[in-house]
Amino acid sequence: MFTFDNSNLYRIFIGLNDAETHKQEISDNDAMEIVKSYCYDHFEGATVSHGYGLYKHEDGTKVQESTIIVELFYLNDDDVQDFIEHVKYMLNQESIGLVKIPMQVTFA
Numbered sequence: 228m229f230t231f232d233n234s235n236l237y238r239i240f241i242g243l244n245d246a247e248t249h250k251q252e253i254s255d256n257d258a259m260e261i262v263k264s265y266c267y268d269h270f271e272g273a274t275v276s277h278g279y280g281l282y283k284h285e286d287g288t289k290v291q292e293s294t295i296i297v298e299l300f301y302l303n304d305d306d307v308q309d310f311i312e313h314v315k316y317m318l319n320q321e322s323i324g325l326v327k328i329p330m331q332v333t334f335a
Contacts, residue, residue, distance in 0.1 A: 231300070231332040237307045239297040240324035241314055242280045244290070253318055255293050261317050262295050265310060274298040300332050 241262065245252040253261075255277060266273040280294040299307065304327075311323050 228333065228335045234301045234330055234332045236328040236330050237299045237302065238326040240280065241295040241320065242292045243294065243318065244292040246319050246321040251293060258318055259295060262297060262314060265313055270299060
């Protein structure tokens with residue numbers, strides 16, 4: 228068993244609607260492969276899953292979009308920001324949601 232004290236969990240939400248067209252231009256599978264490939268090449272591990280984001284515009288219009296959720300820990304903020312910038316470029320995203328949670332990680 229080993230423990231990482233003073234670690235962070237980074238939970239990243241990547242909606243798949245295109246920044247310009249506001250429609251999904253890259254398939255779920257292709258987007259997932261882009262994300263997983265980066266994670267394999269740059270991180271020791273990651274949890275990558277698929278979900279559906281719900282959003283209501285200011286005018287009341289409701290939108291649902293496929294969303295990739297990535298969870299990472301024991302990294303630094305710069306590594307996470309590099310990942311976000313890469314994914315924003317590759318998937319043509321206006322923004323990507325990031326939640327940073329301080330925590331302790333134990334592998335038992």
